[in-house]
Amino acid sequence: MASRKLICLQDPKQWTLPDEVAQPGWSPIYLDSIDKARAIINAEKPALGIILLDNRWVNGLNQALEVLLQDTAGMVEWIGLVSEGWTQNENTRRLIARYCCDYHTLPVDPQRLIVSLGHADGMAKLRRDSAGEENAHPEGVSLVGESSAMRGVYRQIRKVAKVDATVLLEGESGTGKELVAQAIHRGSLRCDGPFVAVNCGAIPINLIQSELFGHERGSFTGAHSRHRGHIETACGGTIFLDEIGDLQLEVQVNLLRFLQEKTIVRVGGVKQIPIDVRVIAATHKDLAAEVKAGRFREDLYYRLCILNLKLPPLRERQEDIELLAHYYFRKYRNLASAKVQGFAPTAMQQMLAYEWPGNIRELKNRVQRALVMCEQRTLGPKDLNLQFISSQREVETLADARAEADLRVLVAALKSNGNNIMKTSKELGISRVTLYRMLDKYNLSNHLDQGKN
Incomplete structure (x- = not known):
């Protein structure tokens, strides 16, 4: 039997895996x-871990363990070990209840531990296999979602990660663009290099050149030493330029030159x-519209848009809302009192009815x-500050408004493309199957010129 890795978070001087437990194939x-x-x-991405919950972790002084358990939720199945009487400790009970699939009192019964490890390993395999190879989440990144829109994003991430071309991510604020960028980086051949994230809209205009490209000593007042910019720091890896639509035109020129020549010149330098x-x-932002308005360089736009991913807003991923809500509930549950158990049905109804302008x-x-x-x-609607969505009438009105907008866009696209299905689906960015479904939904099928399909 192949040896399976098992994280044991404790000092081996205090406890080691019994020989009869290690024999079936566990490598601690x-x-x-x-x-x-x-690290x-x-x-190594082990599926299982064992924690010795002693005074070192549960005395209320060490918060790092709980952060680790939160971050590895859904990645590692944890089993707790406690000394006799330690289950009376409030912190111990909380850690076991929230983050462990099982626990054992010392001294450990080896046969019972073998059963626990086998059960936990089976659950971990089910968790990994249920998503499927094709639509599984990119490893190591907290992207949450099982909707068809997100499965499409996962497939695009895998394709984009395999090549080394420039990528442009478009989407409303709060849709997870940086997480997608991290997923692309981690799935690429550059995964061992640095990932440097820069918010272009948050850097003052008088510092942006220096922050991106670096500066030489004495190049301006206060430049007491040579400074490597973010682009140079990311050498060998990936640089993520967030909110690139906020870059000033002068900086856009220098960025375009860097993309073309793969070289930079520090501020005040010549090399x-x-x-x-x-x-x-x-x-x-809509960069194509920014180009037309003269606020973004057209040549830079095409340099950036070699590969393009558009991230769906949360209102178009309604089946993911409940999944995301429970994910963040588990992740931040330590903020609540122990009695809080989940969401009230009315709260979930309001969350599903809400439009989420701020997205995830x-x-x-x-x-x-x-x-x-x-x-x-x-958690109720009042706790979420969503109590203003109070009636089914309002929910229906939102649905009606969305349907009316869909119909208006659909009719306009059909008209501009002469009822050609292929051209219309391409313009709308949807598949032909989806377009046919929409035509049936709005009773437009009979208006098509079938000869132009």
Whole structure:
């Protein structure tokens, strides 16, 4: 039987895996620090872990363990070990209840531990296999979603990650563009290199050149030493230029030159410095419209848009709302009192009815706030500050408005493309199957010229 890796988060001087447990094929990796455990989990991706919950972790002084358990939820099945009487400790009970699939009291019964490990390993395999190879989440990144829109995003991430071309991510604020950029980086051949994220809209205009390209000593007042910019720092890896639509035209010229020549010149310098880095850019703006308005260079736009991914807003991923809500509930549950158990049915109804203009970021923030403010056993609409969506009438009105907008866009696209199905589906960015379904839904099938399909 092949040896299976098992993280053991404790000092081996205190406890080691019994011989009869290791014999069936478990290979323990003993670690005595959170940082080491995190590094091994990221590198080796073990399915199971054992934690010795003693005074070192549960005395209320060490928060790093709980952060690790939160971050590895859905990645590692944890089993807790406790000394006799330690289950009376409030912190111990909380950690076991929230993050462990099972626990054992010392001294451990080897046969019972073998059964627990087998059960946990089986659950881990089911969890991995259920998503399927094709639509599985990119490894190591907290992208959450099982909707058809997100499965399409996962497929695109895998395709884009395999090549080294520049990528442009488009989508509304809060749709997870940086997480997608991280997923592309981690799935690429540059995964061992740095990932440097830069918010272009947050850097003052007088510093943007220096921050991106670096500067030489004495190039301006206050430049007391040579400074490597973000692009140079990312050499060998990936640089993520978020909100690139906010770059000033002067900086756009220099960025275009870098993309063309793969070299930079530091502010105040003359030397051409070769840079090997992949560029992933992102924006919530319509860059094509920005080009027409003269606020963004057309040549830079086409340089950035070699590969283009459009991230769907949360309102178009309604089947993911409940999944995301429970994910953030588990992740931030430590903010709430122990009595809070989940969402009230009315809260989930309101969440499904809401339009989420702030997308995933807004949902995360609302769940965090609700966990802090809740005084009941379940989170209600008031805790989420969604009580203003109060009637089915309003929900129906939103659905009607969306249907009316879909119909208007559909009719206009058909008309402009002479009822040609292929051209219309391409313009709308949907498949022909989806277009046919929409035609049936709005009773437009009879108006098509079948000869133009």
